[in-house]
Amino acid sequence: MSEMKYSKALKRLDEIIQRIENEEVDVDELSDRVKEAVGLIKMCKSKIDKAEMEVKQAVKDFDSENEEERD
Secondary structure (H helix, E strand, O other), rough: OOOOHHHHHHHHHHHHHHHHHHHOOOOHHHHHHHHHHHHHHHHHHHHHOOOOOOOOHHHHHHHHHHHHOOO
C-alpha cells in the first residue's frame, strides 16, 4: 500500500466510506474494510507529513540563499 499515490488512496477511502454509509458492506466484510481504511488514512497522513517537511525545508533553503545573496 505504501507505493499507492495519494489521490488513488483518497479515492479508495471514499469508495469504502460510501459503501459503508450505503450499507453495502456486510458484517463479515466490515472489519476488513475498516482495517483497510485505517491503513489508507495512515498512508495519506504520512504523505502529507512528508510533503510538509519538504516544503518547509525548501522555504528554509530559499530564505538562506536570499540571505547569502544580500550579504
